[in-house]
Amino acid sequence: MVKKEVNPLIWEELERYTMDENLREFIKGLLLFERKHISEERPRYSDEYDKLIEKHSKNMDSE
Amino acid sequence: MKIYEIELENYRQYRGNHIIRLSTDNTHNLNIILGPNGAGKTNLLNAIDWCLYGDEPSLEKTRPELQQCIANEKELSEKGNVIVRVKILMGNEQPEYSFERTIRISKSSIDAHPEEHEKSWYVAYLEGNNWKSYNGSDWNNMTLFNNIVSDILPRGIRSFFFFDGERLDDFFRRGMEHEVKKAIIKVCQIELLDRCIHHLTDKSAELRKGIRGASSEIEDISKAIDLLTQSKRELVEKIENLSKKITEAEKNKEDIDDKLRKFTKFDVPELQKERDRLEIEIKKIDDKIKDKENEIRRHFASGIIFILGFSALKSAYEMIDQRKKGIKQPRIPPDIREKFLKDLLTCHQCICGTELSEGSPQRESIEKLLNSVKFTSKISDSADEGYYKIANILEKCKKFKSERVELEKEYQDLCDDRKKKDQRLKEISERLKGMPVDEIQSLESLRDSFEDEIRKCIAERAQKELQIKTVEEKIKMKNAEFKKELEKDKKQKKLRLKLELCDKSIKALNGIKEKVAKELRERVEQKTKEYFLNLHWKKEVFKDVKIDENYEISIINNLGTECLGTLSAGERQILALSFMAALSSVSGFEAPVIIDTPLGRISGKPKEKIARSLPKYLENSQLTLLITDQEYTPTVRNNMKERIGKEFELRYDEEEVNTEIVEIGGDV
Numbered sequence: 041m042v043k044k045e046v047n048p049l050i051w052e053e054l055e056r057y058t059m060d061e062n063l064r065e066f067i068k069g070l071l072l073f074e075r076k077h078i079s080e081e082r083p084r085y086s087d088e089y090d091k092l093i094e095k096h097s098k099n100m101d102s103e
Numbered sequence: 104m105k106i107y108e109i110e111l112e113n114y115r116q117y118r119g120n121h122i123i124r125l126s127t128d129n130t131h132n133l134n135i136i137l138g139p140n141g142a143g144k145t146n147l148l149n150a151i152d153w154c155l156y157g158d159e160p161s162l163e164k165t166r167p168e169l170q171q172c173i174a175n176e177k178e179l180s181e182k183g184n185v186i187v188r189v190k191i192l193m194g195n196e197q198p199e200y201s202f203e204r205t206i207r208i209s210k211s212s213i214d215a216h217p218e219e220h221e222k223s224w225y226v227a228y229l230e231g232n233n234w235k236s237y238n239g240s241d242w243n244n245m246t247l248f249n250n251i252v253s254d255i256l257p258r259g260i261r262s263f264f265f266f267d268g269e270r271l272d273d274f275f276r277r278g279m280e281h282e283v284k285k286a287i288i289k290v291c292q293i294e295l296l297d298r299c300i301h302h303l304t305d306k307s308a309e310l311r312k313g314i315r316g317a318s319s320e321i322e323d324i325s326k327a328i329d330l331l332t333q334s335k336r337e338l339v340e341k342i343e344n345l346s347k348k349i350t351e352a353e354k355n356k357e358d359i360d361d362k363l364r365k366f367t368k369f370d371v372p373e374l375q376k377e378r379d380r381l382e383i384e385i386k387k388i389d390d391k392i393k394d395k396e397n398e399i400r401r402h403f404a405s406g407i408i409f410i411l412g413f414s415a416l417k418s419a420y421e422m423i424d425q426r427k428k429g430i431k432q433p434r435i436p437p438d439i440r441e442k443f444l445k446d447l448l449t450c451h452q453c454i455c456g457t458e459l460s461e462g463s464p465q466r467e468s469i470e471k472l473l474n475s476v477k478f479t480s481k482i483s484d485s486a487d488e489g490y491y492k493i494a495n496i497l498e499k500c501k502k503f504k505s506e507r508v509e510l511e512k513e514y515q516d517l518c519d520d521r522k523k524k525d526q527r528l529k530e531i532s533e534r535l536k537g538m539p540v541d542e543i544q545s546l547e548s549l550r551d552s553f554e555d556e557i558r559k560c561i562a563e564r565a566q567k568e569l570q571i572k573t574v575e576e577k578i579k580m581k582n583a584e585f586k587k588e589l590e591k592d593k594k595q596k597k598l599r600l601k602l603e604l605c606d607k608s609i610k611a612l613n614g615i616k617e618k619v620a621k622e623l624r625e626r627v628e629q630k631t632k633e634y635f636l637n638l639h640w641k642k643e644v645f646k647d648v649k650i651d652e653n654y655e656i657s658i659i660n661n662l663g664t665e666c667l668g669t670l671s672a673g674e675r676q677i678l679a680l681s682f683m684a685a686l687s688s689v690s691g692f693e694a695p696v697i698i699d700t701p702l703g704r705i706s707g708k709p710k711e712k713i714a715r716s717l718p719k720y721l722e723n724s725q726l727t728l729l730i731t732d733q734e735y736t737p738t739v740r741n742n743m744k745e746r747i748g749k750e751f752e753l754r755y756d757e758e759e760v761n762t763e764i765v766e767i768g769g770d771v
Contacts, residue, residue: 045691045692045693046292046295046691047291047292047295047619047690047691048691049291049619049622049623049689049691050292050293050295050296050615050619050691053615053618053619053622054615057611057614057615057618059607059611063604063607063608063611066604066608067299067608067611067612070299070302070303070608071295071296071299074295074298074299074302075292075295076250076254077253078253078257078259078292078294078295079249079250079252079253079257079258079259085302086306086309089302089303089306090306093306093310093601093604093605094601096604097597097600097601097603097604098600100600100603100604
């Protein structure tokens with residue numbers, strides 16, 4: 041299947057930006073979802089976002 | 104990503120079955136498809152759009168009246184029933200994706216709604232060594248097909264990869280910065296960051312709303328945040344609509360200017376030329392006025408303390424001055440007095456040269472003075488010290504006033520200059536309205552109404568932008584209040600962590616967006632400049648290309664003057680081609696580029712230069728040019744030959760209503 045490319049510049053800036061790794065991974069998850077659904081005007085994002093928020097907020101708790 | 108093959112069946116003038124196999128060789132990735140007007144160049148572009156996206160964006164703007172039916176008209180009239188099919192094979196180093204769209208059109212149902220025709224779709228992709236295929240008959244339900252297309256080249260940005268070269272110059276007409284911004288944001292994927300921010304904001308609101316058993320304070324704050332967020336969204340939408348209106352009105356105004364320039368009667372072209380010049384000058388004056396306003400503001404902020412405290416400081420100065428006049432003996436400033444006297448005693452000599460030997464009356468007199476100095480009250484010292492400081496400040500006050508007068512004068516001069524130019528514009532407009540030609544009169548009146556609309560929209564947009572800032576401030580305050588209240592409630596820890604995650608992410612995404620947007624804008628600017636200055640034939644005329652923070656593009660000539668508004672249609676096309684090539688190189692998409700009529704508005708020598716350079720700028724993309732024989736001169740061909748992989752010719756048979764695709768060349 042096609043590699044869903046996020047512009048490398050965005051990726052590089054995300055890697056450079058000062059933040060904890062949990063937050064970085066969370067944002068990567070969001071970006072990959074949005075890239076996959078870029079052609080949809082109103083993608084059904086809610087479930088995927090809920091899943092990511094649930095997972096990464098738990099990681100915040102353990103920090 | 105390259106197009107390996109396009110197969111057409113009864114699609115418009117392509118009667119029967121036609122296959123075009125493009126060159127996919129990395130070093131010879133330029134394909135030439137040569138054909139006269141009407142042979143089917145634009146329809147080849149339409150066929151690609153139709154197969155991949157289900158529409159034909161280049162159609163309505165070309166010849167809508169001639170292109171009602173997608174099926175080949177002769178085939179349809181002879182057979183009464185036609186299958187129209189377009190298949191595209193794409194891939195990187197080998198064919199990896201196959202897309203196909205089919206529709207059956209019968210004579211009896213030709214006027215029926217597209218939904219009523221028999222349709223199908225097919226998509227296949229290579230997984231390992233095996234092809235996986237899917238198909239269906241409902242074009243409204245082909246998610247997999249659409250997702251794969253979207254991964255290669257999303258619908259929203261295809262117009263930056265498949266485009267008509269002749270329409271490109273619209274991009275850089277006055278007031279089109281909105282389009283430039285949209286292009287950079289979409290093609291460079293800044294949109295992804297925007298979407299994350301938007302969806303996270305919605306999620307935060309949802310989380311807040313879903314809170315159970317919270318205090319009434321928390322609920323009230325949450326409601327307030329929702330209302331404010333909604334009002335911010337409405338404002339953003341209004342601003343976008345106003346920007347669109349401005350762009351549209353600017354474009355209409357520019358079209359009228361083009362028409363007026365073409366009048367040879369009376370002095371219309373001269374007046375239009377003068378107006379073009381005045382408008383460029385006014386824009387510069389407006390920038391200067393804005394700078395001057397900022398300078399005045401900064402100057403005022405730095406001097407406000409002097410203005411507010413002037414009378415108090417002046418009274419204090421006079422009071423201390425009177426006191427000082429009451430003291431007969433001159434005094435040394437307080438902060439240096441004690442040290443100074445001690446130094447004299449240590450050196451055993453006064454500054455007048457008198458010896459200050461131990462026990463001498465002169466030394467005793469200094470020692471007495473030193474003792475009295477030690478007893479001087481702190482208040483007195485402060486007053487003495489303040490006296491000099493106040494004197495200094497009062498001096499600055501005087502300077503501040505004169506500087507302010509000077510700045511105000513400069514500002515007023517700029518305003519007067521603008522007023523004069525405005526007046527001259529009005530006179531030009533009145534003269535044009537008074538011309539004894541109906542068409543000129545009505546064009547000018549229409550132009551007036553567009554100008555009026557632009558003015559009103561700009562003012563309204565500025566007002567809405569201010570409102571957004573206020574709303575954002577309020578949201579920030581309310582969010583802080585909400586967080587504080589939530590921290591008090593231990594039961595809400597889980598929710599607090601989720602909201603914190605959203606907040607931190609939104610903040611980080613905004614920061615990343617700001618940096619990426621700046622970086623991408625600068626890269627597009629730098630590449631556009633490099634390509635434009637290199638492609639342009641008047642090397643000595645242009646010096647720089649700039650895209651500012653508002654995405655406004657400007658071309659600077661060698662005199663340092665902005666001259667975008669005075670570019671010819673051909674020059675604008677070169678600028679647009681440079682911009683598109685720059686966008687493609689920083690986009691993050693490796694899609695093929697197809698340009699219809701790439702050199703249509705460009706004459707002689709420049710055409711040859713572009714032919715040499717454009718394929719080089721797009722060397723990492725498969726480039727296909729749909730070109731007429733007027734564009735494809737022997738020199739143009741010669742200049743491109745190193746990059747040409749394949750050449751095709753479209754041969755249209757009017758009687759048969761059929762275009763044959765013939766591979767030519769061979770000696771390239």
